[in-house]
Amino acid sequence: MLIYGLFLLLYNTVTEIPFQDASMDIWDAKYRLKTKDGIALDGSIDETYQRVAKALSEVEKDKNKQEQYYKEFLWALRQGVIPAGRIISNAGALEHKPATSTINCTVSGTIVDSMDDILGKVHEAGLTLKAGCGIGYEFSTLRPKDAYVSGAGAYTSGPLSFMDIYDKMCFTVSSAGGRRGAQMATFDVGHPDVVEFIRAKRENGRLRQFNLSLLITTEFMNAVKNDQPWPLSFPVTEKEVKLDKLDLSDSNLIIWRELPCKDGYVVNNDGLVACKISKTIPARRLWDIIMSSTYDYAEPGFILIDKVNEMNNNWFCEKIRATNPCVTADTWVQTEQGPRQVSAILGQQINVLVDGQLHQSGIDGFFKTATKDVVKLKTKEGFNLRLTDDHQVRKITHLDRYNLETEWCAAGQLNEGDQVLLNNHRQHAHWNGKYSENQGYLIGLLVGDGTLKEDKAVLSVWKSAQVMNSDINSLNAGVEAIMDKVMTATAEFNTRSDFKGWSEIAGRNEYRLSFAGLKTLAEELGMTPGNKCISAQIETASSEFYRGFLQGFFDADGSVQGSQTKGVSVRLAQSDLPRLEAVQRMLLRLGINSTVYRNRRPTGITKLPDGKGGVADYKIAPQHELVISGDNLAVYQELINFTDSNKAAQLEFALKNYLRSLNRERFVATIESIKPDGCEDVFDIQVPGINTFDANGLHAHNCGEQPLPPYGSCLL
Known part of the structure; x- marks a missing residue:
């Protein structure tokens, strides 16, 4: 009651x-x-x-x-x-979608060591994938390579060859909704073919529809700890015992193991299965093979299967043998709602954006995994990401004019000069959110050529001085276009009745504009006097705000440079490196890749306009420069461009008169360094199917999913 x-x-x-x-x-x-x-x-x-x-x-x-x-x-x-x-x-859609399922992911029933069952499970898996489910299997129930099959009078090709069949099936079958299927393969660490399984993905193109994981037992870990030999074995049948005259009491030949499949094999009173030892290997040698493969190829995964079953609440009625297919809190993730830092979306199911396509996360969204040492991955182009050294990113293995091939690689195994894949969001460069394009334009000008004071925010532009016989009106046309757009943008604000717009500053060729609404907006976006940073509030704004902000910033501080022979580029120079790195992230989210050149110009003394019609010596900080080139220029022109009509005309002329096609952007970055960067809480996410997300622009792998018993289903 x-x-x-x-x-x-x-x-x-x-x-x-x-x-x-x-x-x-x-x-x-x-x-x-x-x-x-x-x-x-x-x-x-x-x-x-x-x-x-x-x-x-x-x-x-x-x-x-x-x-x-x-x-x-x-x-x-x-x-x-x-x-x-x-x-x-x-659910309730059977009449219109009769072949679909209400299960997200599942684990296959145990694959029995017979041709009928192997092919039967392929059939089941094909229908499962077609219905839209991911699926996991254990393949170490199949007898090892070169084992004799008495019924066929031949020797088997081993479990890896049958995995190839499942792999091709998954590649061929289209899942419900048009997605490719997701598969997980697990394998017992005591199987005679375990080394071949560990090294399977070293073959180019092999088993690419699988995530691979080893089932690591406590017994094996103890053998590694104590530097003992590790037996590799497979179950024997009563017929094999009789034909080969096996002595089941010979501990050098037979070991008794707890295995998921007992039917047809010799089982003792304790329920353990008799397994014939085919060879032994030093446990630490096998451990080294596992670790080197994991570090070099990011496969296989590592499942402490005894611990999983020990902690399983349903231990009394099921055995888990398979699973269905870390970054810091300040990591930026591209979502359907726009860019978000991990810290802001913990515990929330989200739709992540990967190469312009939406994918739904697990229901828990991002979750804390541990407190760990982290490294900072830096690229020569300016991108960076803080993550654990075992977190995988997508590494380029082959790149030419027509092809790009990748594989997953642990961050700690990347070397200087390795290339990694960036996200291409050109198909999804729009998202909703706070703040308008006009508000973005004013803030962009403020960051570029404005001043935020205790009592007000001031925008400044400079017109060229009148010179005899010069076409000064054309030079000032770009500045006047900026001034006109600012006046249009201020209409969104409740300005005071005495607001007069731009005011000329006598003797400086300078015009200034200020109003309370701009200061309020700047403070709302995280700026303070003396600190015109590109804050988290700016980076989480709408895509329309992005376009306005970047246009305003480039109107203030950007330029169009180069020639047909040396190449054309749009550039933005700043002494504030984090500001340029933020602009780089913002551009990439719109599908525009760029390169940040650090310390392009060193600290020194240079002559600059003094605001009085002359020049004076000024000390300048080191200058860094962001450069947009190739076909990114066309995307920049389409989405952002310049309000400054002179700069806009320069870009238009350069692109129209380009003698050859613009270089196609490949969205690739080159590793500069991987260095330790402290210890802190780290987080991960599950994205079923694609198993990746956008982390500061890079492709980052997500974690494994829930361990399940045979025919268990995932309800995340």
Whole structure:
């Protein structure tokens, strides 16, 4: 009665929260039931809830229970309960999507060592992947390479050859929704073919549809610790014992092991399986092979299978043998809602953006994994990322004019000169968020050529002095275009009645503009007097704000340089390196790659305009420069460009008169260094299927997912 009373209390007190536009877009694109022609069958989100609740309640045979659970499921959904993605998408949709599943991911049943079962499980897996599920398998139940098969009168090709079949099947079958399938293969550390499994992905193109993981036992870890030999063995049948006259009491020939598959094998009274030792290897030698492969090729993974089963709440009724397929808190992640730092989205299910495509994370979003030592990965182009040295990023293995091939590599195993893959978001360079393009333009000018004081924010522009017989009007046209745009932008603010716009500063060829609204906006965006930083608030703003901000900044401090022979570029010089690195991240999110050249000009004394019509000596800090080139210039012109009509005309002329095609951007960066960078909390995320996310622009791998028993399903 108490629980029912609490239920009624919640029912009557939960406040309804309206859906955001992004929520409606995701629902329509991913979960709304539609016909094959795209006609919506769910008229509203509530109709989706009703469809799901009805389908779930119809599991009950009794009509009264169906009605009861329909109401309770519908209430829960309306109060914010979110089932697994496949449930929302496919429950109650059988008439329109009969081949789909309500299960996100699953683990295959144990693959028995027979041709019938091997091919039967391929058939099951193909249908599972076609229905939209990821799937995991254990392949160490198959006899090792060159073992004799009496029924066929031949020697087997081993489990790796059968994995190749599963790999090709997965590559061929398209999952529901158009995604490629996701597979995980596990393998026992005591199997005779374990070394071949560890080294499988060293072959170019092999098993690329799999994530690989070793099942590491406590017994093996103890053997490594004590520097003992490690036996590699496989179960024997009664027939093999008789034919080969095996002595089951000979500990040099037979060991007894706990294995998931016992049928057909010799089993003792304790339920242990007799396994024939085919060879031994020093445990530490095998450990070194595992570690070197993990560091060099980022495969295989490492599953402490005894610990997994020990900590499994269902230990009494299931054995886990497979799984279905860390960065710091300040890492920037590109999401459907725009850029977010990990610290701001902990525990939230999100849609991450990878190469311009959206992928849904696990329901827990980012979660803390540990407190660990971290390294700082720096590229020669200016990108950087702080992460643990075992966290994998996508390394370029081959790059030519037509092809680009990659593999996962632990950060700690990258070397200077290695190339890594950046994200290309040109297909998704728009996201909603706070602040407008005009607000962005004013803040960009303020960062570039403005002053933030205790009492006001001031924008400044300079016109050229009048010179006899010069076409000074054309020189000033660009400045006047900026001044006009600023006046248009200020219309979004509630300016005072005495606001007069630009004011000329006598004897300096300078014009200034200030108003309280700009100072308020700057402070809201994290700026303070003397600190015009590109803050987290600026980086999380809308894409429209981005375009305005970058245009304003480049109008103030940018330039168009180069020639047809040396190449054309758009450049931005600053003494503040973090500011340029932030601009680089912002550009990349719009699909514009760039390079930051550190210390392009050293500290020194140089002559600069003194604001009085002359020049004077000024001490300058080291200057760094951001450079945009290649086909990034065309994207820059389309999305950002200049309000300064002179600079805009320069860029237009340069691109129109280019004698050859612009160099195609490959979105690749080159490692400059990997150095220790302290110890702190680190975090990870699960992104089923694609298993990666955008971390400061780089492709970063996500973690493994939940361990499951045979035919267990993931409901994340």
